[in-house]
Amino acid sequence: MKFYDCATAPSPRRVRIFIAEKGLVIPVEEVDLAARQQHSEAFARLNPHRTVPVLELDDGSVLTSTAAIWHYLEHRYPHKPLIGCTAAERGRIVDLEWHIEQQGFMAVGESFRNKSKAFARHAFTGAHEYPQIPPLVERGRRRAVEFFAWLNAQLADQPYVAGDAFSIADITAIVTLDFARWIKLEIPDDHTALKRWQSEVSVRPSVCA
Amino acid sequence: MKFYDCATAPSPRRVRIFIAEKGLVIPVEEVDLAARQQHSEAFARLNPHRTVPVLELDDGSVLTSTAAIWHYLEHRYPHKPLIGCTAAERGRIVDLEWHIEQQGFMAVGESFRNKSKAFARHAFTGAHEYPQIPPLVERGRRRAVEFFAWLNAQLADQPYVAGDAFSIADITAIVTLDFARWIKLEIPDDHTALKRWQSEVSVRPSVCA
Secondary structure (H helix, E strand, O other): OEEEEOOOOHHHHHHHHHHHHHOOOOOEEEOOOOOOHHHOHHHHHHOOOOOOOEEEOOOOOEEOOHHHHHHHHHHHOOOOOOOOOOHHHHHHHHHHHHHHHHHHHHHHHHHHHOOOHHHOOEOOOOOOOEOOOOHHHHHHHHHHHHHHHHHHHHOOOOOEOOEOOOOHHHHHHHHHHHHHHHHOOOOOOOOHHHHHHHHHHOOOHHHHO | OEEEEOOOOHHHHHHHHHHHHHOOOOOEEEOOHHHOHHHOHHHHHHOOOOOOOEEEOOOOOEEOOHHHHHHHHHHHOOOOOOOOOOHHHHHHHHHHHHHHHHHHHHHHHHHHHOOOHHHOOEOOOOOOOEOOOOHHHHHHHHHHHHHHHHHHHHOOOOOEOOEOOOOHHHHHHHHHHHHHHHHOOOOOOOOHHHHHHHHHHOOOHHHHO
């Protein structure tokens, strides 16, 4: 296997944390997004979506989304489960992670990519050019603020996002919180549960990696 | 268990098809989205996101996203697998379904919800109001057109989206194609593989249900 990563980007970080939590050792190839290496002929042949993360399997096939890489690795290396063991655990974790990705991670990305000059013609990751739409800067930010409040309530009476165990829901949540700093969005002081969780999760070796 | 459905809406249809493919019998409660029943006090208490589909489990907990309901049911009823059996199958199917949801289903929804007068203050499903952003009508449509071309290529040399077996990737794809009619987007004549697949999948009993 080979993991195509980019040390500075939020999306592949979700895979990096997962791999570290599992204690897996997978060869890494760094993709320099700042140098637009994802648009190189070689990389576009590997992944026509021209995004990271990518996990290349031993048969040469590739997985090109965080969710797919997680489910593949969880199935192959079921020790230290991060997507639950029972049907109920799996359902709850997938549910929360999906909402965090769509309402948090995507919202921050929407705000960031529609503002930064570097993405004037690339409001989406990927092969196709889409110009920025300025009202999305504020809409994405507002959605992220609503997401913070929801996540704070979710953490009011349990240690981790999905209950007693660290899971992929925590991974997308902590990456989203750090990503939100790119749009200068910090956790409000009255979100005490979210701040408590952030301080605990941020010092995990996998999250620092 | 109880499945909260809406016969006319694309999102819960993805769950309805899954349940029918598995041959499961789950009690259904219809939620009248046209009458804004999802914003009723009773429903908002059940699902604060105020969306369908919802699967209520026997312990009273709820799953409020298509992905979560699918993974829960697949784990509990593994016969007739729709998310693969091996790690490689699971990874490939989750990968394709994720791309189809994000690049197809979400793109059509973006175009539709930012145009229809019924959603003037509700460009997103859910509890919070977001006004429409007119440029998203055309952007969503353009993204859907790119998605059609990608899906056509994906189906060029295999019967189903993820290979030889019908899977959740086919479910989201066929629901997206039918949803695209709401924005008057039909498959171009030269997308012959996509047309062949559509005509075959559309007559499955689960898809007609």
